[in-house]
Amino acid sequence: MNNTTVMEDAFSFLEKAYPELKRSPENLNERKLEVQLEIERTGTYEHTFKELQHGARMAWRNSNKCIGRLFWNTLSVVDKRSETTEEEITNSLLEHIRTATNNGRIRPTITVFQPNKVRIWNHQLIRYAGYETADGIVGDPASIEFTKEANKLGWTGDGTPYDVLPIIFQIDNNEPTVISIPPELVLQVDLRHPEYDITPLNARWYAVPIISDMQLEIGGIHYGAAPFNGWYMGTEIGARNLADETRYNLLPHLAEIMNIGTSQNASLWKDRALIELNRAVLYSFQEDNVSIVDHHTAARQFHKFEDNEARAERKVTGNWTWLIPPISPATTHIFHKPYKNKIVSPNYFYQDKPY
Ligand code: ARG
Numbered sequence: 001m002n003n004t005t006v007m008e009d010a011f012s013f014l015e016k017a018y019p020e021l022k023r024s025p026e027n028l029n030e031r032k033l034e035v036q037l038e039i040e041r042t043g044t045y046e047h048t049f050k051e052l053q054h055g056a057r058m059a060w061r062n063s064n065k066c067i068g069r070l071f072w073n074t075l076s077v078v079d080k081r082s083e084t085t086e087e088e089i090t091n092s093l094l095e096h097i098r099t100a101t102n103n104g105r106i107r108p109t110i111t112v113f114q115p116n117k118v119r120i121w122n123h124q125l126i127r128y129a130g131y132e133t134a135d136g137i138v139g140d141p142a143s144i145e146f147t148k149e150a151n152k153l154g155w156t157g158d159g160t161p162y163d164v165l166p167i168i169f170q171i172d173n174n175e176p177t178v179i180s181i182p183p184e185l186v187l188q189v190d191l192r193h194p195e196y197d198i199t200p201l202n203a204r205w206y207a208v209p210i211i212s213d214m215q216l217e218i219g220g221i222h223y224g225a226a227p228f229n230g231w232y233m234g235t236e237i238g239a240r241n242l243a244d245e246t247r248y249n250l251l252p253h254l255a256e257i258m259n260i261g262t263s264q265n266a267s268l269w270k271d272r273a274l275i276e277l278n279r280a281v282l283y284s285f286q287e288d289n290v291s292i293v294d295h296h297t298a299a300r301q302f303h304k305f306e307d308n309e310a311r312a313e314r315k316v317t318g319n320w321t322w323l324i325p326p327i328s329p330a331t332t333h334i335f336h337k338p339y340k341n342k343i344v345s346p347n348y349f350y351q352d353k354p355y
Helices: 003-020 025-042 049-061 069-074 086-104 141-152 234-241 251-258 269-287 295-311
Strands: 076-080 109-113 118-120 130-133 136-139 167-171 177-179 188-190 204-206 215-218 221-223 347-349
Touching (some): 003 025, 003 049, 049 076, 049 109, 049 347, 069 295, 086 109, 086 167, 086 177, 136 141, 188 269, 234 269
Parallel strands (some): 076 109
Antiparallel strands (some): 118 167, 130 136, 188 204, 215 221, 215 347
């Protein structure tokens, strides 16, 4: 990217962010001049902590796929831009897991590393391995490729359906570092159901989804390693991760436990099993005091976010296909209105896989 593009992006970020931060017009102009000189001298510029903090929060606010955006302004932003060593980065990643988990009272958190320094290979810091075996796939089919990479780098799992993968990251273009997460840091919830005995399902899920493969873009600066998390909405686990045919595919097994036949589509056995699986997810997380939100509450919160944004005279952009929950979508207001899927900066973007 050339200097003019960075400068334009930097200016348009500062012009949005500074008024939101109640900075004076003089302050904005001073900062623009400073950034301009820095870009002319070095080709890039560094955000102040306040800019990074607010930029990361704006990026959440602009995340069209996210129904949880009401809480954008509470994101806890951890600045690790000064870190360069394997040991520092390892500690920061583990610290992210510890403080975001917070014994179940999950704190939305992002840890930001220096641009063009670190790449995290994992899709999420905590995720289950997937193995192709002679008797079919064991674990999470979505992790098969990554699990193979981990194996190549010398990691071996136990071969259970819920092996927590190691974290793999790379500094500059050096050999990747592979670290096992101390098990006591990985909070997990064993699923049970208020009425059915679902122990034969052997289903569980981890508490905190920490996306670690997206890049955070603020004012023309691309942070390629900036793992972030919120808490789960129940359907992500109960209607997708554990239910999709291409993931854990637990619905037929649950239907068997519920003693409902699976031969007639019109019996709605899939829908009935799906609802009970989602009840189990919400029930178990709540009983273990692990933060989670059901999709009806999340939709109400999103409605409040839309109201707040209207009051702040900002437009809400959204990706309808992602915002509607995968169960009972038409029971939420989101289903009944259109959203403009326009990409606004700052934001979180997909990036190419490093492996
Ligand atoms: N859908 C992903 C998963 O099931 C997590 C995406 C982020 N979700 C969140 N609630 N912040 O693992």
